[in-house]
Amino acid sequence: MANKFHKFTRRKFIGGTFGLTLLGAFKSHPFARERRPNILFIMSDDHANHALSCYGSRIVETPNIDRLAREGMLFRNCFVTNSLCAPSRASILTGKYAHVHGVKDNSTRFDPTQHTFIKLLHRAGYVTAVIGKWHLHSEPTGFDYWCVLPGQGEYVNPTFIEMKKRSKVEGYATDIITKMCISWLRQWSENMGDKPFCLLCHHKAPHRPWTPPQRHMKLYADIEIPEPPTFDDDYSNRASAAAHADMRIADMPDYAKELKPEMTPKERKRYNYQRFIKDYLRCVVAVDEGVGELLRELEQLGVIDDTVIIYTSDNGFFLGDHGWYDKRFMYEQSIRVPLIVRYPREVKAGSTDEHIVLNVDFAPTLLDIAGVEIPGDVQGRSLKSILFGKPVNDWRTAMYYRYYEYPKPHRVLPHYGVRTERYKLIHYPTTGEWELFDLHQDQHEMRNIYGEPTYSGVAMELKELLHRLAGELGDTL
């Protein structure tokens, strides 16, 4: 098996010996195609940055994902453009915003005839597969192999749809998805190792109902997890949307049967938080273990350094922040996602990046790294220069966000807005309200300064920016 992975060494030798004169001829040689890196794209569901030790969590330990950061690049400002599962997944596949790919909420079916980076990689000779959560209603297209959970899927003994065929698989979803990915990688190595692969490993965890694996049920049992600083937010000094939303830890139905009648509302809220956050973090630990297993497998197959490995999530999550669970709002914990990329041939180990990068950038980045032309209608931008340490000119200094799903399931009013490095402007068209936050002064977004005379100039500039960005992206406000 080792022989087929010695090609890199051989190619290096050829390039080094004959130099640039042969480079033209070399490019059209079949070897050139084999030089393209493999892609392992690992995405969890609802994994917030502040539940990763490499992003500063002081509770959960994620040593395997941390290893990716230590050996690759960690993006400090990666955001989603609509903080919800299906819209974000469609944006990741297409490189487009929700008003263009059409999946504005979780119930809309993804039109599978659209271009995705997967289809383009497949056409360019990549072996493609997706294993795990899909959540786009239509069947996966552009994949040589797919095995996905129907809808949200289940944690324990889940049903999978493998190339249209349904069957129940014994075990815990995160572990099963990891094992299936390992098995697929072995098959690729044995049968198709001359072609590069692109494998999407999509975990269900740590999505609700946050069911941990049996082996971690007792993790954190003896400790109390500290509540976040905004845990007792009363939603004053904000637009009415915050108080209107129905996703408070205090009212979560998940543990209602465990609450005792004599508990005060405050005690109930505290109880719910401890139950929720411990289970959530236990799920995260299993995801991290799965990442470790995948890394070990790539090492054993001898291709770990020939593979671009990405870790991310489809959206962030409120972990008791503002007294909430779930996501949706354009507030920081909801729109921030982890993005870590390991590819030691080009990406500097232990590097970090501060640019505003988005989920719509993933598709053009992967196409670019694979040497595949990025279609003109893709709205995101390739991160290849940032990743490969090349000069980056005129990068975006603001992001555009839009959320649609209402009223169910959490009564978060539709809204849109812009975020710059310092400010965030949000508009709720239903109520006509605006929110403006100065993130330098108010990192927890507790004080809406819209309407304050000192910030009237800033508000006006941001409104112009909002309309300009919407126009450039073809959206109508």
Ligand SMILES: [Ca+2]
């Ligand atoms: Ca999600």
